[in-house]
Amino acid sequence: GIFMTESEILKLVELAQKARLYSYSPYSGFAVGAALLAESGKIYTGANCENASFGATICAERAALASAISAGERCFTAIAVAAGDKPVTPCGICRQTLAEFGDMAVICATAEGNEYKLFFLSSLLPEAFTSYK
Numbered sequence: 001g002i003f004m005t006e007s008e009i010l011k012l013v014e015l016a017q018k019a020r021l022y023s024y025s026p027y028s029g030f031a032v033g034a035a036l037l038a039e040s041g042k043i044y045t046g047a048n049c050e051n052a053s054f055g056a057t058i059c060a061e062r063a064a065l066a067s068a069i070s071a072g073e074r075c076f077t078a079i080a081v082a083a084g085d086k087p088v089t090p091c092g093i094c095r096q097t098l099a100e101f102g103d104m105a106v107i108c109a110t111a112e113g114n115e116y117k118l119f120f121l122s123s124l125l126p127e128a129f130t131s132y133k
Contacts, residue, residue, distance in 0.1 A: 012107055015080070020083065024048070034079060035079065047063060089108050
């Protein structure tokens with residue numbers, strides 16, 4: 001299992017909430033931020049970036065992952081996602097993309113404050129399609 005202290009969780013939540021402030025979401029008005037913790041201890045952030053062609057939109061989780069991958073990271077222990085008045089979980093495409101790198105803690109937090117729900121990616125995407133199974 002994955003163990004994180006409350007302070008580690010809240011640090012990731014805070015960084016996701018800060019990343020959210022840079023969201024480009026003029027179409028939905030739904031700003032999302034993410035903070036991805038690599039096994040190296042480095043944290044990579046991302047914000048959603050919408051597009052007039054909605055299919056070209058990039059979610060915050062995938063933006064953070066792309067940043068981490070571009071820096072050479074391949075192993076991750078947790079991701080925090082911050083958006084909305086109630087904690088929201090990653091969309092299906094983000095779940096699938098994260099699952100490429102194994103199981104991890106998924107911290108779903110509100111846009112502001114300390115409210116969050118903690119999941120394992122494997123519980124959000126059971127029986128995931130991966131190349132390593």
